[in-house]
Amino acid sequence: MTANTFLAALANIYPPDRLLRRPAQLLPYESDALTAFRARPLAVVLPERAEEVIETVRLCAREGVPFVARGSGTSLSGGSLPVEGGVVIAMNRMNRILRLDPQERVAVVEPGVVNLDVSKAAAPYGLYYAPDPSSQPICTIGGNVAFNSGGAHCLKYGMTSNHVLGLKAVLADGEVIEIGGESLEHVGPDLVGLFVGHEGLFGVVLEITLRLLPKVEAYRTVLAAYRSLEEAGHAVGLVVASGLLPGAMEIMDRLAIEAAEAAVQAGYPQDAAALLIVELEGEEPQVEAEFEQLLEVIRSSGAYEVRVAQTDEERARIWKGRKGAFSAVGRLSPDYVVQDGVVPRAKLGEALAEIERLSNAYGLRVANVFHAGDGNLHPLILYDGREPGALEKAEELAGEILEMCIRLGGSITGEHGVGMEKRRFLPAMFSPEDVETMRRLRRAMDPHELANRGKMFP
Amino acid sequence: MTTYRPTTPAELQEIVRAHPRVFVRGRGTKPGLASPPAGAAIVETTELAGVLEYEPQEFTFTALAGTPVADVQRMLAEHGQYLPCDPPLVRAGATLGGTVAAGLSGPLRYRYGGLRDFILGVRFVDGEGRLVRGGGKVVKNAAGFDLPKLMVGSAGRLGILVEVTFKVFPRPPAHATCRARFDTLEAGLRALFDLWVRPLDLEAVDMEPDGGGLTLWVRIAGIERALAPRIERLRSLLGGEVEVWQGAEEERLWEEAREFAWVPEGWTLVKVPLTPKRIPALEERLESAETRRRYSVGGNVLWLATPHTPDRLEPLLHEVGVAGLVVRGKVAGSPFLGRRTGMAFARRVKNALDPQARFPEV
Numbered sequence: 001m002t003a004n005t006f007l008a009a010l011a012n013i014y015p016p017d018r019l020l021r022r023p024a025q026l027l028p029y030e031s032d033a034l035t036a037f038r039a040r041p042l043a044v045v046l047p048e049r050a051e052e053v054i055e056t057v058r059l060c061a062r063e064g065v066p067f068v069a070r071g072s073g074t075s076l077s078g079g080s081l082p083v084e085g086g087v088v089i090a091m092n093r094m095n096r097i098l099r100l101d102p103q104e105r106v107a108v109v110e111p112g113v114v115n116l117d118v119s120k121a122a123a124p125y126g127l128y129y130a131p132d133p134s135s136q137p138i139c140t141i142g143g144n145v146a147f148n149s150g151g152a153h154c155l156k157y158g159m160t161s162n163h164v165l166g167l168k169a170v171l172a173d174g175e176v177i178e179i180g181g182e183s184l185e186h187v188g189p190d191l192v193g194l195f196v197g198h199e200g201l202f203g204v205v206l207e208i209t210l211r212l213l214p215k216v217e218a219y220r221t222v223l224a225a226y227r228s229l230e231e232a233g234h235a236v237g238l239v240v241a242s243g244l245l246p247g248a249m250e251i252m253d254r255l256a257i258e259a260a261e262a263a264v265q266a267g268y269p270q271d272a273a274a275l276l277i278v279e280l281e282g283e284e285p286q287v288e289a290e291f292e293q294l295l296e297v298i299r300s301s302g303a304y305e306v307r308v309a310q311t312d313e314e315r316a317r318i319w320k321g322r323k324g325a326f327s328a329v330g331r332l333s334p335d336y337v338v339q340d341g342v343v344p345r346a347k348l349g350e351a352l353a354e355i356e357r358l359s360n361a362y363g364l365r366v367a368n369v370f371h372a373g374d375g376n377l378h379p380l381i382l383y384d385g386r387e388p389g390a391l392e393k394a395e396e397l398a399g400e401i402l403e404m405c406i407r408l409g410g411s412i413t414g415e416h417g418v419g420m421e422k423r424r425f426l427p428a429m430f431s432p433e434d435v436e437t438m439r440r441l442r443r444a445m446d447p448h449e450l451a452n453r454g455k456m457f458p
Numbered sequence: 459m460t461t462y463r464p465t466t467p468a469e470l471q472e473i474v475r476a477h478p479r480v481f482v483r484g485r486g487t488k489p490g491l492a493s494p495p496a497g498a499a500i501v502e503t504t505e506l507a508g509v510l511e512y513e514p515q516e517f518t519f520t521a522l523a524g525t526p527v528a529d530v531q532r533m534l535a536e537h538g539q540y541l542p543c544d545p546p547l548v549r550a551g552a553t554l555g556g557t558v559a560a561g562l563s564g565p566l567r568y569r570y571g572g573l574r575d576f577i578l579g580v581r582f583v584d585g586e587g588r589l590v591r592g593g594g595k596v597v598k599n600a601a602g603f604d605l606p607k608l609m610v611g612s613a614g615r616l617g618i619l620v621e622v623t624f625k626v627f628p629r630p631p632a633h634a635t636c637r638a639r640f641d642t643l644e645a646g647l648r649a650l651f652d653l654w655v656r657p658l659d660l661e662a663v664d665m666e667p668d669g670g671g672l673t674l675w676v677r678i679a680g681i682e683r684a685l686a687p688r689i690e691r692l693r694s695l696l697g698g699e700v701e702v703w704q705g706a707e708e709e710r711l712w713e714e715a716r717e718f719a720w721v722p723e724g725w726t727l728v729k730v731p732l733t734p735k736r737i738p739a740l741e742e743r744l745e746s747a748e749t750r751r752r753y754s755v756g757g758n759v760l761w762l763a764t765p766h767t768p769d770r771l772e773p774l775l776h777e778v779g780v781a782g783l784v785v786r787g788k789v790a791g792s793p794f795l796g797r798r799t800g801m802a803f804a805r806r807v808k809n810a811l812d813p814q815a816r817f818p819e820v
């Protein structure tokens with residue numbers, strides 16, 4: 001089948017306004033939030049129903065045409081980068097919440113539903129959807145499922161995977177499968193557990209059953225300022241060791257503070273080398289008791305200023321600065337790459353010092369704003385893509401940071417996924433047998449490697 | 459057939475490669491999962507035991523699969539930590555690997571999640587005899603496919619676990635349990651649904667049906683001085699007569715639950731995942747039958763005990779549309795019962811990890 005007959009076959013599935021093929025229409029889909037990579041797809045389709053997705057995948061399977069499912073394109077690892085000449089299946093229009101059962105505390109959603117919209121729909125029942133990536137006002141549940149996305153509040157109740165109960169998907173060879181269900185428990189291998197984090201390599205997810213949690217009764221949010229980044233890193237270790245289990249623990253360094261301040265006026269202390277945000281959540285009496293304990297730990301950790309949010313507005317402002325930090329830092333520089341390696345929490349101080357050393361050695365600014373509570377670093381490496389060789393230099397520095405994470409016993413990615421960008425580091429974490437096993441699983445779902453071809457594997 | 463007790467992963471790999479059929483078990487605390495098919499070489503993981511790494515300040519540990527859960531719990535307790543997924547049958551001698559393979563979490567799973575939510579890494583020998591690692595040793599990791607979760611509940615059908623890494627949590631300093639009995643099932647379930655959507659931090663919610671009524675056991679935990687107002691709130695939410703337990707006796711309540719002390723010797727015990735909405739349909743059919751039942755995890759699991767053989771439950775589970783796993787009882791071949799989902803996908807996974815079907819069918 002030629003490209004033209006293939007396009008004609010697509011046109012049998014989609015009306016003209018939902019089959020994009022002109023260069024100007026394709027442009028917005030050529031990259032995701034990792035703008036360093038671009039590729040031009042043959043076409044972009046905008047399905048509105050699961051049957052259309054299934055037909056598209058079956059057509060691709062029959063004709064051997066690679067395809068990439070795409071949510072909102074906020075992937076930071078090149079996960080939704082198109083395959084040159086392949087099809088992009090843009091899922092945003094499949095954004096219906098199919099069922100919300102407050103009694104069973106589940107929501108059944110289409111993959112194009114925006115993360116925050118689940119919590120909005122659940123709010124009237126006193127429920128919410130826990131995983132909160134900073135991109136939650138735009139990223140989709142389908143994208144979250146593909147990457148097992150996390151967020152600031154994943155310390156206590158876990159990442160996306162811990163909140164997905166069941167899935168319906170079309171595998172890359174066209175078979176439609178259903179796994180899991182609505183119960184928190186299951187028998188037999190945890191298939192949903194395997195599927196979440198598939199990075200789009202098994203096929204396209206069509207429907208997701210999510211677990212909802214009752215809204216949190218009380219928060220206590222503490223902002224602590226430090227004279228050095230290492231001290232803030234060390235404080236995280238102290239809080240963890242004290243036996244407290246905060247809902248969130250986040251760190252921002254000087255560059256990130258300045259950027260966030262300029263962007264959203266969060267009212268952060270401007271002379272701090274590092275800020276630590278710790279948030280307790282739970283039942284009122286328990287949180288109050290924990291709060292006293294937390295203050296003691298923070299005071300003994302060398303913080304020179306400690307603020308406590310007194311109102312919901314103050315709490316919201318603290319989080320606004322943190323959650324807006326990525327885009328804020330983005331404004332400091334024409335381009336950036338962000339890594340999300342993980343280190344053991346006791347080694348945070350060491351890791352941060354090494355990042356600073358590398359930043360100086362490379363002459364590239366690095367901002368740090370990250371999920372400190374689980375040791376998940378987010379160094380943002382600033383560079384100017386117009387300078388020849390700048391991207392390569394930034395990538396090299398990023399690579400050194402990832403190697404450091406592996407050396408310290410951690411991981412190359414905590415939540416952004418391997419995607420396009422970290423493929424060459426997978427073998428540094430896993431043996432050839434391990435990688436081969438993952439490939440076998442991939443091929444069991446997608447014998448011709450059509451789904452998101454070229455991602456994750458070296 | 460021969461029984462092997464390998465002492466190293468390499469030995470285990472050789473055993474797997476040398477036999478067309480291989481069956482793994484731990485210490486046999488879950489006989490429903492531990493009866494080998496005829497003709498299979500038997501692997502017991504008991505000699506692959508011991509904690510390899512434990513960093514109290516990281517709240518993670520790595521141990522060999524044959525390590526008794528009790529040993530791990532003792533080690534964690536010394537540092538004020540615990541496994542919130544709450545493995546059952548610990549006193550009986552359950553191993554870590556057996557617990558993961560069986561996919562059994564206890565009543566405390568209600569609060570923070572089950573095994574699947576706390577397992578970070580695995581090493582296992584697949585059906586080709588290859589030693590495979592998945593996941594990692596840090597509390598957060600998204601690199602590669604999530605093989606650790608896949609192994610939860612895999613029942614020795616995808617691979618033989620060699621090593622597991624878990625995250626753990628700080629153990630709450632104090633606990634309390636409220637017990638309330640409702641005269642009708644409907645009233646009991648109404649109370650459950652009411653609790654379940656409130657902003658309460660409940661550690662466990664178990665239920666026991668009895669002659670038409672329902673008893674709720676609700677556990678909370680936290681800092682001692684904050685417990686009193688929380689107990690009071692529970693009292694008023696539950697209404698009626700509420701008994702409160704604290705201290706060693708309270709501890710024992712839950713230990714008995716997770717050891718299945720209420721299941722008579724020699725009875726069949728089946729795990730049935732469900733949602734609370736299915737309880738009325740199940741109760742309607744089970745009430746008159748000769749069974750004992752305990753609904754755990756807020757009605758997300760039924761532990762079903764019967765003096766009869768497990769196969770007698772098949773029609774009932776199919777009728778209600780739920781699956782079952784035989785923990786204790788006589789099984790011929792598969793320990794799985796009832797209506798299971800995802801079999802098409804499971805078979806693909808099986809073909810990838812054990813193409814020659816050395817291990818029993820998924």
Ligand SMILES: Cc1cc2nc3c(=O)[nH]c(=O)nc-3n(C[C@H](O)[C@H](O)[C@H](O)COP(=O)(O)OP(=O)(O)OC[C@H]3O[C@@H](n4cnc5c(N)ncnc54)[C@H](O)[C@@H]3O)c2cc1C
Pocket residue numbers: 032033068069070071072073074075076078079080091111112132133134135138139140141142143144145146147148149150151152199200203204205206326327415416452
């Ligand atoms: C400012 C900013 C802040 C961020 N903060 C966080 C954070 O705090 N935590 C975090 O984890 N991530 C974060 N991210 C990364 C990103 O938002 C997440 O990875 C998110 O899950 C991607 O969702 P998306 O809808 O944009 O998916 P896309 O980027 O469109 O796709 C992501 C992957 O999912 C696959 N995919 C999408 N839909 C489907 C489907 N239906 N079936 C199968 N595969 C599918 C794609 O093929 C791709 O591989 C951030 C990104 C930005 C830009």
